[in-house]
Amino acid sequence: MNKAFYISKYGGPEVMEWGEFPPAPLGPKDVRIQIHAASVNPLDWRIRSGALKVILPYTFPLILGNDCSGVVSEVGREVTRFKVGDAVYSRVQDDRIGTFAQEIVTAEAAVAHKPTNLTHAEAASLPMVLLTAHQVLTEAAPLRAGQSVLIHGGAGAVGSMAIQVARHLGLRVATTVSGKDTDFVKGLGAETVVDYRTQKFEDVVRGMDAVLDGIGMENLLRSFQTVNPGATVVSISDGPDVQTAKSRGLSPLLWPVFMALSAKPNAAARKAQAHYRYWFMHTDGGRLESLTPLLENGTLRPHLDRIFPFEQTAQALAYAESGKAKGKVVIQMRDE
Structure with a gap:
């Protein structure tokens, strides 16, 4: 089972729930990622509140989270860029969000190889x-x-x-x-x-x-x-x-x-x-891959404000929403 934080209705921090979900099916062009870290974005609490329901019409229950870094655990039969064991990071597809969880399935096209010099927490903060x-x-x-x-x-x-x-x-x-x-x-x-x-x-x-x-x-x-x-x-x-x-x-x-x-x-x-x-940003694993060298050579650097353990996901969202953070708020699911 996939442990995750989700919502069953729109609202404030109090609507966040914790539960278990069956693993998502894997399509031929998909990769399954065991998530090590995920980051919090304004998009997450805007989705949670219902502010974007006209643009992003989701159904419930809805696992939140858009960014992640982790390790590929399974690949679809048509996947060519990744193999099991690869360290990757991704801004997953709009219609398949859910990175506040232990794993996620997303399209190969949304994924890039993780910068080799960054931790999963740092990489998760970026996509x-x-x-x-x-x-x-x-x-x-x-x-x-x-x-x-x-x-x-x-x-x-x-x-x-x-x-x-x-x-x-x-x-x-x-x-x-x-x-x-x-x-x-x-x-x-x-x-x-x-x-x-x-x-x-x-x-x-x-x-x-x-x-x-x-x-x-x-x-x-x-x-x-x-x-x-x-x-x-x-x-x-x-x-x-x-x-x-x-x-x-x-x-x-x-x-x-x-x-x-x-x-x-x-x-x-x-x-x-x-x-x-x-501007509503669009998922682009190829562009993320092309920018990875700028992270590896230090031209671009992640800036983390605070890392929360997985069980404090709701608190991480509330802290980021408060506007107190300087840089990114990250949720750690697994040890590095």
Whole structure:
């Protein structure tokens, strides 16, 4: 049996349950991973709360968790890239989440070989934030070396990785943090640091070619005051747009809902002569594999805030949701 943390209804931390599930069936292009560690992402508590049920219509019971690192224990008959015993990490598929468990089955295409220099806890912290950062800076708002980006929440999980990816791409980086985290984000490569507790970032930052916002709608709207004409402001939090609905194959009957949700940022974009994108990262094991060398040579580094034992998964989720973490919160299922 597969021990796991799951929900039977949407709600707060109190809806988390622990139980056992039969092993998931293995398809011909699937791998079964014995999970050593999983990380917590904002996506996890947004799914738990029901905030994303229009975009991600799950059924119950639902095992939570999107990131993991572990060891392959079984492969489908058509799998070619992995064998039993391989150490791997993955941001699993949207429709097959469930890494807050002892094992998971996911598609070979969602998996990459674990960086050899990282522990499972470190590797588990990376897939979602690394893919999000790289996709935003190369797809949602494709930028050239020498251009500039404002990354909100630079000390957070996505922000700290996005700063590193931006610097690797040759971008000039501005970021917002609490003052106590100034040295931390400068060490990652941020050039301009705004203490959001004492300064309004729109009074300090100007001429940006892109913005990455994961804070929320009010912050997102203010961000349009910082950009050049033609810039792209990307949200990974509020304001899903019609393009998101279309890309996820949602019914046209729902499109007016997404038009309403993105109305304010779209209006702000028109006023600023800029572009607005809502970005929902997509699983991409091949891209993760291609970025692994940057982790192995130290160009990109994971930053862990705290590691919780498996039995404290609910507490790990609540701690990450509190906003106190600097870097990633990780859940350890097995010893390294």
